[in-house]
Amino acid sequence: MRNLTTFLLFGVIFVSTISAQNSVVPIVYGETLLGGAHNGKWVTAEQTERQFKDKTEFKLIGFTEIELGVFVGTKAERGVCENARITFAKLDGEAEDNDEQNLMLGTFADWDPLPRIPKKIALSNKANHKIVADFLKTNGISITKINITQAFRIDLESDGKDEIIITGIYLKKAKKGEEIAADGQQSAGDYSFILLRKTVKGKPQNILIEGDFYTSKLLRSGEYPMPSVREIAAIADLNGDGKMEFVLREIYYEGNRTAVFEIKNGKLVKVLESECSV
Numbered sequence: 001m002r003n004l005t006t007f008l009l010f011g012v013i014f015v016s017t018i019s020a021q022n023s024v025v026p027i028v029y030g031e032t033l034l035g036g037a038h039n040g041k042w043v044t045a046e047q048t049e050r051q052f053k054d055k056t057e058f059k060l061i062g063f064t065e066i067e068l069g070v071f072v073g074t075k076a077e078r079g080v081c082e083n084a085r086i087t088f089a090k091l092d093g094e095a096e097d098n099d100e101q102n103l104m105l106g107t108f109a110d111w112d113p114l115p116r117i118p119k120k121i122a123l124s125n126k127a128n129h130k131i132v133a134d135f136l137k138t139n140g141i142s143i144t145k146i147n148i149t150q151a152f153r154i155d156l157e158s159d160g161k162d163e164i165i166i167t168g169i170y171l172k173k174a175k176k177g178e179e180i181a182a183d184g185q186q187s188a189g190d191y192s193f194i195l196l197r198k199t200v201k202g203k204p205q206n207i208l209i210e211g212d213f214y215t216s217k218l219l220r221s222g223e224y225p226m227p228s229v230r231e232i233a234a235i236a237d238l239n240g241d242g243k244m245e246f247v248l249r250e251i252y253y254e255g256n257r258t259a260v261f262e263i264k265n266g267k268l269v270k271v272l273e274s275e276c277s278v
Contacts (some may be wrong), residue, residue, distance in 0.1 A: 023106075024036040024047065024051045025106035026048050026051075026052055026056070026105070026106050027048075027105050028073070028086050028105075031076075031079070031085045031086050031088075032081045032084075032085060032276065033052065033084040033085070033086055034272045034274050035271075035272040036051075037240060039240075040240050040241045041239065042271045049075070049084045054075055055074060056072060056086075056106075057072055063234065064114070064117050065114075073086045073087065074087055074088075074089075080277050081274055081275070082274060103233060103247055105238055111240035113236045113237050113238070114236060115242060117154075118154040120152060121153055123148045123149070123150075125151065128148060129146050131197060131206070132146050132166060134206075135195060135206050136213070138206075139208075139213040140213060140215035140217070141189055141191060141213055141215060143189055147170040148167070148168045150165070150166065151166045154235055156235075156243060156244045156246070158243055161198075161199050163197065163198045163199075163263075164198075165196055165209075165232055165235075166194070166195045167193070167195075168191065168193055169191065169192040169193075169230070170190060170191055170192075171185075171186070171192075171227060172189065173190075186214045186227065188219055190212075191212060191214065192211060192212045192227045192229060192230055193209075193213070194209040194230050194231075194232070194248060195209065195211075196268060200266065207268055210248065211230075229251045230248060230250050230251075232248065233248070234246065245260050245261060254277060255277045256275075256278075257273065257274070257275045258273065
């Protein structure tokens, strides 16, 4: 079995415990309890915490496969995150480092978390570069470097129509090795975003999930947020409704955030979230 910290950069872990079939299935990211799922519905982190049992078993699931191997989780004192914290060990009792970029779900969930497999799209794909260039223009940026960091094709809604998820970031003055430029170092044309491209009534539409766009007008105002680094951490069916959700990971100055999104009635909805301060 591959080590938990090296198996994958982004992944899904399945959590199991001795529990009745109607119990809430916990969803954990890194060491943070995001919430849970029950009969296809979402359950808050507070409600899930009340039902969480120590010595819970875990299986790791990536974007494309289930990883064999069992880990156990125990509720711990709260850390820098607002939600409950879960620590982990191997089934044999050996301590195990849980990389912060792992998602977890109860193994007693009676559904397939990967009913469809996300397909990676080459970052150099010309069609996606044009999509991003046109998208940036609608957000006030016409001259910049196109830098796509992730691109996936996946049928999220199980309707036979693929969606495309694209992440991108460009910070002109960010120093080599730094993900975020220093305060006051944003330049016109800088950006960071996650974009969902979806077919609506037969026509493709760009839906901004989240983003920062640094236009000349914004910079002249002197009032603008620090940029965030955003990425898709996982894509899976987390509540058993046959549709697939995606997990957004955001890293910003002095903190980070994790959020789960689904498409409901054709609209993008945030269903779970946790924020952590450094």
